[in-house]
Amino acid sequence: xxxxxxxxxxxxxxxxxxxxxxxxxxxxxxxxxxxxxxxxxxxxxxxxxxxxxxxxxxxxxxxxxxxxxxxxxxxxxxxxxxxxxxxxxxxxxxxxxxxxxxxxxxxxxxxxxxxxxxxxxxxxxxxxxxxxxxxxxxxxxxxxxxxxxxxx
Ligand SMILES: [Zn+2]
Numbered sequence: 001x002x003x004x005x006x007x008x009x010x011x012x013x014x015x016x017x018x019x020x021x022x023x024x025x026x027x028x029x030x031x032x033x034x035x036x037x038x039x040x041x042x043x044x045x046x047x048x049x050x051x052x053x054x055x056x057x058x059x060x061x062x063x064x065x066x067x068x069x070x071x072x073x074x075x076x077x078x079x080x081x082x083x084x085x086x087x088x089x090x091x092x093x094x095x096x097x098x099x100x101x102x103x104x105x106x107x108x109x110x111x112x113x114x115x116x117x118x119x120x121x122x123x124x125x126x127x128x129x130x131x132x133x134x135x136x137x138x139x140x141x142x143x144x145x146x147x148x149x150x151x152x
Contacts, residue, residue, distance in 0.1 A: 007112060018070045023047035023059040 020029050027047035034042045043063040050058030 010019060018047050018073050019066045020061055022060055023050070025049055025056075027058075029059065 014118070022028055023046075027049045029045045029079060030048055031043050032046050034040065034044060039062075041080075045059065045061045045063060045066065046099065047058050
């Protein structure tokens with residue numbers, strides 16, 4: 001192994017999802033290129049301190065793996081957002097349905113009330129008219145009676 005060579009086997013990874021921004025030691029992350037035969041030029045994240053302290057277990061992460069991680073994280077987030085939207089739509093639909101039921105019940109109640117009132121009004125009006133007709137008929141009958149008694 002050369003001085004700049006490294007591999008995940010020699011430096012067990014510290015759990016760090018997606019793109020790391022800082023090592024546990026507080027140092028910022030820099031990108032390096034691998035020089036081992038099996039990972040030639042493959043780029044990785046590492047802090048500057050780790051360069052000089054080979055025995056310490058500083059953060060190590062392949063950049064390509066970090067990007068795949070990030071894609072998975074975005075995918076998972078997408079999925080969660082889609083589920084949230086579906087749940088929200090379901091809640092809205094439920095609310096709309098219950099509101100429709102409520103309004104329909106209220107309307108039919110009001111309509112019934114109005115119909116009953118209208119029936120009562122028409123009945124009253126009919127009775128009134130019938131009374132007038134009855135009075136008119138009585139008056140006409142009286143006039144006819146008087147007229148016939150005068151002409152006989
Ligand atoms: Zn470090």
